[in-house]
Amino acid sequence: MRRESINFLERETEKVTPRRRGLIFFIVIAVLLVLGGCVRYAMTTAIPQDPTSYDPITLEPKKPEGFLERIKHFVFSKEVKLEGERRDRINLLLLGQGGLGHDGPFLTDTIIIASIRPSTGEVAFTSIPRDLYVNIPGRGKRKINHANAFGEADNPGKGAELATRVIEETFSLDIDYYLRVDFKAFEELIDEVNGVRVNVEKKFIDIEYPAANDAYTSVSFQKGPQTMDGQTALEFVRSRHGNNGEGSDFARSKRQQKVLLALKEKILSFQTLANPIRIKNIIDTLGDHVTTDMQFSDMVAMMKLAKELDTSNIITLSLDNSSDGYLKNGITSDGAYILEPVAGNFEGINNAIE
Structure with missing residues (x-):
């Protein structure tokens, strides 16, 4: 049986042509812009104010459905911290x-x-x-x-x-x-x-x-x-x-x-x-x-x-x-x-x- 290393550093680096380099640069910029928008959106919506966003039993924010929504929730969501919790009063x-x-x-x-x-x-x-x-x-x-x-x-x-x-x-x-x-x-x-x-x-x-x-x-x-x-x-x-x-x-x-x-x-x-x-x-x-x-x-x-x-x-x-x-x-x-x-x-x- 043929064995292959799974250490990506050992693999030969593919040569990138100038044309493909420009395409990759464009994709990177596009991804950054999208992520930037997600960050701004997530920061304003991380703490839900809609009562339907909470589980009625646990009172925890509901986990979103959909792959992208779940990723955003995992990366950006934060637990609500009440004022005074930091000083424990x-x-x-x-x-x-x-x-x-x-x-x-x-x-x-x-x-x-x-x-x-x-x-x-x-x-x-x-x-x-x-x-x-x-x-x-x-x-x-x-x-x-x-x-x-x-x-x-x-x-x-x-x-x-x-x-x-x-x-x-x-x-x-x-x-x-x-x-x-x-x-x-x-x-x-x-x-x-x-x-x-x-x-x-x-x-x-x-x-x-x-x-x-x-x-x-x-x-x-x-x-x-x-x-x-x-x-x-x-x-x-x-x-x-x-x-x-x-x-x-x-x-x-x-x-x-x-x-x-x-x-x-x-x-x-x-x-x-x-x-x-x-x-x-x-x-x-x-x-x-x-x-x-x-x-x-x-x-x-x-x-x-x-x-x-x-x-x-x-x-x-x-x-x-x-x-x-x-x-x-x-x-x-x-x-x-x-x-x-x-x-x-x-x-x-x-x-x-x-």
Whole structure:
């Protein structure tokens, strides 16, 4: 049997005539131009924003069909990296506002910094009280819940951007993303997952719960685990005048954290809602009731990350005015109630959040 070497270097080099040399040069240039176009195209489409481009179970981008598409995917595709992953901490600012049709529609009475450490799956919630007295660019010292409203007044639709800037400057913290929802979005999302299961720690009643036409109504909750629909959950997280130790912003912030965790668990267990197409449809339906600077690919990446988080041992920090808290009561020159750092600056608070 005749044996041939497969070492191409040992083979005799074919002589290239001037005519063929020109043809080869032309082919090389053409290939480079095509590849250059592919690179530009791939770099702009490597991270898909179309919900149909993701597998509904794994939340991974679908592998393309066709030989050339598969090659391009293999060479140019890249995994979505969330902002903050490089420093192993992702900070997401959660803002809750009433929305149009409510008093003070853009005042954010819910301000929570959700921090995630991807390498360990650890999660921390820091609740910021709405009465915290901070510096707001262009407005001077004001309550922190006014930042979003001022931002909306100056640049409609961009209030969350100013609120994010205020949080970053006040707490010396990088905020990677923000998510702002109003009452309508909150209710509809919880109804979409058929309610959330929440353990109410204390029985309480609030006879000063806001109602239509500047009136009040009563809401009450029994102690123990229960399933809440959207309206009930909203009443649970909004109540500020309950008895039995539930009549403060600090008690309310703890209830808000409870509902957020319950909602996270329900969303991840609700396979149809975790479907990228369903997520996109919900976002489109809610429209202006939800505002975020996250791209759709970021949302899918965040959903994937959420599946790996350790929610059995959440770290929580509520800035309050308790005896060992970081804040103290204060009154402004015009008689408004505010909260200020006990130390006179935010250094200790920033270290705690860090």
